[in-house]
Amino acid sequence: MKSDTLKQGFYPVLLTLAMGFGSAQAAPNMVVVGYGGAGQKAQDVAFFQPFSAADGNKLIQSEYNGEMARIKVMVDTGNVDWDVVQIEAPDLMRGCEEGMYERLDWKAMGGDAELIPDAAQECGSAALVWSVAIAYDANKLAQAPTSWQDFWDVKKTPGKRGLRKRAVYNLEFALMADGVKAEDVYTVLNTPEGVDRAFAKLTELKPYIQWWEAGAQPAQWLTVGDVVMTTTYSGRIAAAAQGGSPLRVVWPGSLYGMDYWAIIKGSNHADQAKRFIAFTNQADAQVNYVNQIPYGPTNTQAAAKLDPELAKWVPTTPQNLKGALAMDVAFWVDHGEELEERFNAWASK
Structure with a gap:
């Protein structure tokens, strides 16, 4: 208009x-x-x-x-x-x-x-x-990822993974990679054992992580081949795909807010x-x-x-909400500072 x-x-x-x-x-x-x-x-x-x-x-x-x-x-x-x-x-x-x-x-x-x-x-x-989800280049992967278990499986799909350099999002994704259902993620994460479990799962992937801080980086890294898959804001990938790019989004397991x-x-x-x-x-x-x-x-x-x-590219359409997780804002308001401090200390080791 x-x-x-x-x-x-x-x-x-x-x-x-x-x-x-x-x-x-x-x-x-x-x-x-x-x-x-x-x-x-x-x-x-x-x-x-x-x-x-x-x-x-x-x-x-x-x-x-x-x-x-x-x-x-x-x-x-x-x-x-x-x-x-x-x-x-x-x-x-x-x-x-x-x-x-x-x-x-x-x-x-x-x-x-x-x-x-x-x-x-x-x-x-x-x-x-917004929605944060897995993205990949369809021209570079013979088998597309379908879950966070696939994202963590570096034997099945060798190569670097892109993750945002913050605790928020990553702890949720780590628990889903460890088998926690989307609807149970914040129940588990609300316990000390759940937080430890999430960090332990992140530690498994740590040698393969390339940290992104700016929202434009994931799509750029996929395009040049720096990572084989990455977390990303879905809108960035959707915009690229609409322009003819082979980049794709995996909606199940996405987190939105x-x-x-x-x-x-x-x-x-x-x-x-x-x-x-x-x-x-x-x-x-x-x-x-x-x-x-x-x-x-x-x-x-x-x-x-x-x-x-x-x-069909919008995160809140019914088909894209299947298997998705709504961010628990209250959880991050209550625990965000301590978890980000722990994350920064963990990431710097």
Whole structure:
């Protein structure tokens, strides 16, 4: 959909919100920070450019790898040079409790009636539904992996495996590789013995792991042959496959959740940031986004408008949810810091 159409459709909403929030300060300098790569390119087309045109103010974009320490320093020092950040759910919840993000007035932002459950949070608004899954190059593997047991089986399929360099996701995948059913993963992981079991399973694979930190790396590594299979955000692989790439996703055993938009506490452009979030929650803007990269929309009306051929790549369609695991955000809020510390110590050995 062209930005002119979006401007006509959304401008009344933005004007109403602008009146409610007051005039934005130094609006041309608002900075929105995402995770880069194909995902952020899609955001630029569907959100950043149309919003700037509709709102009448420029938007500056940047990228990061989810470094919470950097945001905390900004808040603690009062030197806030970012405004809106894309953030994972556990980090959002912890940061909200610590006062790192602005509270959102959902009534002033147009409400949350059209959003899926858990999309509207005290300090954040869901940007997308993601899925982390196994990916591989169909042209390079004679037999495609179908499970986490296959991912761990380096005798059956020799070569490096790509894993994100964090405890989150990996502990869940390790337990499934060790035979734990998806529906039992967090029950097991909620025990000291379960955590030990997950780390022991990761240790088995450790000599074959190549750690990724940026979301663009897994697809790049598969393409050049640095790894034979890897965990990845499904949208990155789906976008590549739609462009003719032989990269494929294994949906059973995938883990899904939501990323959020959050406004950093002390932002000089909080009013404009709230208008931006309200814009991204509109159904047509989200359909435009999913057309660019197949992550799950958070607006229920957007989900209903998706083309069936496109929907097969979206993590929240019924066929892709079979055997998938929903992230237990509360678990990672409660235990994330200690588990990440243990993971970092383990990974550095």
